[in-house]
Amino acid sequence: MELSKILVVDDEKINQRFIKDLLDGGFDVRTSSSAEECLKQLDSWVPDLFLLDVCMPGMGGLALCKQLKASLELEAIPIIFVSGFNGVDDRLEGYEAGCDEYMGRPFTSWELLKKIELTLAHKKALDAYRQRTDVASSTAMTAMTTAGEIGQVLHFFRESFATASFVELADKLIEVINFYGISSIVEIKTNYEVVQRTFRGNVFSAAEQKVMDSLRGVKNIHSFGTRTAFNYHSVSLIAMNMPEDDPDKAGRLRDHIAMLVEGANSRAEMIILEQKAEDQRAMVNDAVNIASVSLANIEEQQKENQSELTAIMNALVEDVSRSFLTMGMTEEQEEDVMELINVAEIKTGELFEKNEGLGKDLKAVTMMLGVNRHFT
Numbered sequence: 001m002e003l004s005k006i007l008v009v010d011d012e013k014i015n016q017r018f019i020k021d022l023l024d025g026g027f028d029v030r031t032s033s034s035a036e037e038c039l040k041q042l043d044s045w046v047p048d049l050f051l052l053d054v055c056m057p058g059m060g061g062l063a064l065c066k067q068l069k070a071s072l073e074l075e076a077i078p079i080i081f082v083s084g085f086n087g088v089d090d091r092l093e094g095y096e097a098g099c100d101e102y103m104g105r106p107f108t109s110w111e112l113l114k115k116i117e118l119t120l121a122h123k124k125a126l127d128a129y130r131q132r133t134d135v136a137s138s139t140a141m142t143a144m145t146t147a148g149e150i151g152q153v154l155h156f157f158r159e160s161f162a163t164a165s166f167v168e169l170a171d172k173l174i175e176v177i178n179f180y181g182i183s184s185i186v187e188i189k190t191n192y193e194v195v196q197r198t199f200r201g202n203v204f205s206a207a208e209q210k211v212m213d214s215l216r217g218v219k220n221i222h223s224f225g226t227r228t229a230f231n232y233h234s235v236s237l238i239a240m241n242m243p244e245d246d247p248d249k250a251g252r253l254r255d256h257i258a259m260l261v262e263g264a265n266s267r268a269e270m271i272i273l274e275q276k277a278e279d280q281r282a283m284v285n286d287a288v289n290i291a292s293v294s295l296a297n298i299e300e301q302q303k304e305n306q307s308e309l310t311a312i313m314n315a316l317v318e319d320v321s322r323s324f325l326t327m328g329m330t331e332e333q334e335e336d337v338m339e340l341i342n343v344a345e346i347k348t349g350e351l352f353e354k355n356e357g358l359g360k361d362l363k364a365v366t367m368m369l370g371v372n373r374h375f376t
Contacts, residue, residue, distance in 0.1 A: 003028040004120050007047035009038045009064065010082070011056045019051060019082070022109050023116070035059035039067075047077065049120055054083040054094065062097045069098035076126070078119045082112070149256050152179050156260055160267045166190065169271070170197040173237065173264045180253050183240040187212055188268050190234055192275055199240070212236060221258055230258055232265035234272070313345050 005028045008019050016031040023029045030045065032038040036058055038050075050068065054061040061081060068074045078100040083090065086104025094102040100122075101115050156176040163169040166188045174197055177184040183199040185208050196203045204212065215222065215229045215236070222229045226244050230237045239257055243249050320337060 004049065005030070005045070005047040006049050006051060006116070007032060007038065007041070007045075008051045009033075009035065009056070009061070010051075010053040012053070015053065015082070019112075022112065027116075035061070035064035038064065042074070046074070048123065049116065050077060050079045051082050051116075052079055052099075054081055054085050054090070062093060065094070065097040065099055076123070076130075078123050080115060080119060149180065149252060152176050153256055153259050153263075157263050160263060163267060163271070166193060166195040166268060166271060167197070169264055169267055170195050173235075173260060174199055176260060177237070177239065177257060180256065182242065182253065182257070185212065185238050185240070186264075187236045188234055188264075189236070190268065190272055192272065208238075211238065221254065223254075228254060228257070230261040232261055234268040235261055235265040237261045237264075309348055313341070313348070317341055 003026070006023060008016055008029060008031045010016050010019075010031070011033050013033075016033070020029050020031060030041070030047070032041055034056055050065075052061040052065060059067075061083070065079050065081070068077065068079065079098065080101040080103060081094045081099050082103045082105070083094075084105045091102045091104065100119055103112060103115060153176075156172060159172055160169060163172060170186045170188055173186050174184060178199060185198045185204060186196070187204075188195040196209075198204060198208065211227075215231060215238070220231055222231070223242070226240070226242050228239045228242050230239070237257070239253075242253065317338075320341065
């Protein structure tokens with residue numbers, strides 16, 4: 001077990017020897033005969049506690065105490081004054097200078113040992129508290145940092161839902177990766193198009209294209225030096241400057257970027273489906289347009305045919321009526337002939353009515369397909 005280190009600063013050798021003999025065995029004790037010697041000794045050896053005399057040649061104990069407490073590296077080390085000046089004002093001056101305890105002679109050996117033990121125990125408790133506080137602060141900072149980083153992931157997911165093109169999606173992915181201080185290159189490769197974007201805002205250089213091509217087919221996440229590749233079906237990204245000197249940060253960013261690229265890949269595949277659906281809608285619209293035009297032509301032709309047929313039937317009736325005068329037919333025979341003509345005319349009308357009903361059905365189909373047209 002490592003012994004607690006104590007530095008005794010006193011210009012009287014007899015006082016040094018007395019305290020050293022008292023503490024040897026239970027503590028690692030060293031001595032200095034002046035404040036100047038003490039400060040020089042601190043360059044190579046720093047104690048856990050100072051025992052200072054007040055009155056010394058040169059820099060006194062009070063001034064030394066103030067200088068020690070003014071140092072960021074030494075301010076947490078406790079100081080006990082051991083002095084022959086034992087008045088109330090002397091003690092107040094010691095405490096105002098920054099000491100933790102003040103021992104005025106005469107005192108017993110037991111009292112000095114107890115003060116040292118309590119002061120060191122208090123220091124250890126403070127050190128443990130500071131350490132826990134530092135850990136808690138570090139944990140809190142890490143949590144806040146992580147929350148901010150994850151917030152960017154969620155923000156990207158929301159923003160990506162609104163993207164309508166692969167270029168826009170790639171640019172947003174580059175932008176959010178840049179938030180983490182990471183330069184990256186992105187490729188979105190689909191049957192519709194291939195989009196390449198870099199942190200510089202342009203297409204790949206020849207070297208970047210070679211690196212991207214060489215990584216096809218490797219596992220989803222692959223690290224090589226400070227670069228990490230994230231490969232998914234439609235989206236591939238290479239982070240160019242991962243902080244490998246900070247493993248915790250690198251691990252967090254690797255997880256965040258993996259989520260981002262996977263989300264971008266999902267959005268890219270949704271865009272593909274949307275484009276396919278749009279293509280299908282365009283094909284249906286084209287087919288409906290063609291059918292609508294054809295239907296209008298058929299309907300117009302039907303009207304012309306019906307008009308022509310009506311004219312033909314009317315002319316037939318007139319011709320037959322005139323022929324009755326020369327054909328020598330009886331009145332009953334004439335009526336039979338006219339009846340046949342009337343039946344033919346009725347059947348012709350029924351046929352046109354059926355065709356008109358079929359036209360209405362075709363119109364209804366085109367209306368259901370989203371084409372609201374009125375044919376005349």
